[in-house]
Amino acid sequence: METVKNRRSIRKYAGKPVDEELLRRLLEVSERTQTMGNMQLYSVVVTRSEEVKKRLAPAHFNQPMVTQAPVILTICADFNRTVKWAEQRKAQPGYDNFLSFLNAATDALLFTQTFCNLAEAEGLGICYLGTTLYMPSQIIDILQLPRLVMPVATLTVGWPDEHPEQTDRLPLEAVVHEETYHDYIPETIDRYYGPKEQLPENRHFVEINHKETLAQIFTDIRYTRKDNEAMSRGMLEALKRQGFLD
Amino acid sequence: METVKNRRSIRKYAGKPVDEELLRRLLEVSERTQTMGNMQLYSVVVTRSEEVKKRLAPAHFNQPMVTQAPVILTICADFNRTVKWAEQRKAQPGYDNFLSFLNAATDALLFTQTFCNLAEAEGLGICYLGTTLYMPSQIIDILQLPRLVMPVATLTVGWPDEHPEQTDRLPLEAVVHEETYHDYIPETIDRYYGPKEQLPENRHFVEINHKETLAQIFTDIRYTRKDNEAMSRGMLEALKRQGFLD
Numbered sequence: 090m091e092t093v094k095n096r097r098s099i100r101k102y103a104g105k106p107v108d109e110e111l112l113r114r115l116l117e118v119s120e121r122t123q124t125m126g127n128m129q130l131y132s133v134v135v136t137r138s139e140e141v142k143k144r145l146a147p148a149h150f151n152q153p154m155v156t157q158a159p160v161i162l163t164i165c166a167d168f169n170r171t172v173k174w175a176e177q178r179k180a181q182p183g184y185d186n187f188l189s190f191l192n193a194a195t196d197a198l199l200f201t202q203t204f205c206n207l208a209e210a211e212g213l214g215i216c217y218l219g220t221t222l223y224m225p226s227q228i229i230d231i232l233q234l235p236r237l238v239m240p241v242a243t244l245t246v247g248w249p250d251e252h253p254e255q256t257d258r259l260p261l262e263a264v265v266h267e268e269t270y271h272d273y274i275p276e277t278i279d280r281y282y283g284p285k286e287q288l289p290e291n292r293h294f295v296e297i298n299h300k301e302t303l304a305q306i307f308t309d310i311r312y313t314r315k316d317n318e319a320m321s322r323g324m325l326e327a328l329k330r331q332g333f334l335d
Numbered sequence: 336m337e338t339v340k341n342r343r344s345i346r347k348y349a350g351k352p353v354d355e356e357l358l359r360r361l362l363e364v365s366e367r368t369q370t371m372g373n374m375q376l377y378s379v380v381v382t383r384s385e386e387v388k389k390r391l392a393p394a395h396f397n398q399p400m401v402t403q404a405p406v407i408l409t410i411c412a413d414f415n416r417t418v419k420w421a422e423q424r425k426a427q428p429g430y431d432n433f434l435s436f437l438n439a440a441t442d443a444l445l446f447t448q449t450f451c452n453l454a455e456a457e458g459l460g461i462c463y464l465g466t467t468l469y470m471p472s473q474i475i476d477i478l479q480l481p482r483l484v485m486p487v488a489t490l491t492v493g494w495p496d497e498h499p500e501q502t503d504r505l506p507l508e509a510v511v512h513e514e515t516y517h518d519y520i521p522e523t524i525d526r527y528y529g530p531k532e533q534l535p536e537n538r539h540f541v542e543i544n545h546k547e548t549l550a551q552i553f554t555d556i557r558y559t560r561k562d563n564e565a566m567s568r569g570m571l572e573a574l575k576r577q578g579f580l581d
Contacts (some may be wrong), residue, residue, distance in 0.1 A: 118340050120504045123463045134512045173519045174528050175535040178550035181561020202448035217369045233515045251577040258366045266380045269479045273419045281421050304424035314429020
């Protein structure tokens with residue numbers, strides 16, 4: 090519990106390599122994560138080569154961690170392996186559909202998070218790249234992912250070379266609902282988001298971006314409707330291309 | 336690492352209640368999980384009431400854990416809270432789209448898995464119910480989930496009253512790819528799946544179901560094309576209903 094309580098995402102890594110045996114052990118123990126019908130609907134592509142890192146970087150908006158981290162893991166929702174097994178065993182698989190993508194993505198993300206928890210407990214630093222969902226087609230091409238395989242998460246992994254401040258979190262009351270969902274009202278929104286809005290770094294951020302509120306930083310700059318809609322189309326196209334959607 | 340290595344899903348729970356303070360602490364520490372732009376795009380609905388458990392059970396195929404476990408957690412992808420915040424702060428959110436659903440589902444699933452790892456480290460037993468994705472509309476109704484909130488995971492939580500055998504896993508080689516994806520060939524499929532097929536319980540399972548191969552148990556009985564296609568339609572409908580898809 091203490092490791093998780095004190096964790097922070099790490100974006101700067103020391104030169105020290107990540108030992109092959111340690112990485113192997115962490116991935117192997119992560120396989121104990123619960124998985125649908127024990128099918129293990131995921132694959133992990135391990136990138137250590139400088140060349141592949143450079144090719145992956147643009148798909149992650151050239152964030153420097155992608156080329157600087159000793160190891161990049163791209164975790165994929167994978168029904169390809171299960172389907173190949175079924176076809177080789179006189180069985181007729183029906184996993185080229187949307188639900189199967191979500192089932193495999195779930196398996197992949199739960200596996201990913203166990204890996205994060207274990208790696209951080211060993212002192213490794215991790216940064217989770219949400220950008221994996223933004224331009225999946227590029228990643229599919231670079232890593233040569235076949236039909237029924239979709240990238241869903243990327244981790245940069247290395248030994249920490251920074252000790253950033255911990256970021257804030259909403260109070261527990263803001264995310265927990267007893268028995269049924271109790272929708273938010275203006276008073277609860279003010280109470281839950283007020284402290285975040287008052288943080289000096291967030292006030293500074295609003296000021297230098299010439300915005301009126303912190304929320305506008307999210308809606309107008311970081312995660313805009315225009316980008317989200319374009320990337321939604323790209324994601325749906327990629328799901329069709331990989332055989333998970335008609 | 337030891338807790339994860341020795342974990343098993345727990346479906347039978349002792350009468351001992353799950354202390355409110357312990358649950359609160361586990362959820363609070365789980366909030367440290369990385370989250371997109373620190374938006375925390377999830378909510379947790381905590382069910383302790385017998386009546387709500389009974390209403391949830393059919394959505395989970397009446398698996399007995401749902402009514403027997405002292406606590407049920409339904410973890411939801413939630414953009415409703417963030418959108419309500421934005422609207423109250425003169426910002427114009429654009430999160431009623433498919434990418435935003437996937438971003439929120441990711442946040443929710445990573446949070447869920449940290450909770451699982453922490454809870455199991457405290458000795459609690461967990462069963463993850465993948466059925467959450469099968470009939471989401473029922474769960475939306477019962478838990479009164481508003482627009483831009485989708486259930487993505489359910490956990491039954493309690494103190495273990497069983498010690499089941501650990502289930503098998505594929506060898507690490509089966510799920511890891513170096514640098515690029517190396518597709519499976521008949522020889523690797525045989526090597527990776529052979530040990531699983533030879534397990535006495537799996538051979539027995541094939542026999543009593545009058546099937547020829549273990550794979551047929553999956554394709555013909557447990558996860559059929561017909562069910563997957565029907566549930567895919569239901570899931571896409573639910574995403575439209577909740578405002579995440581046009």
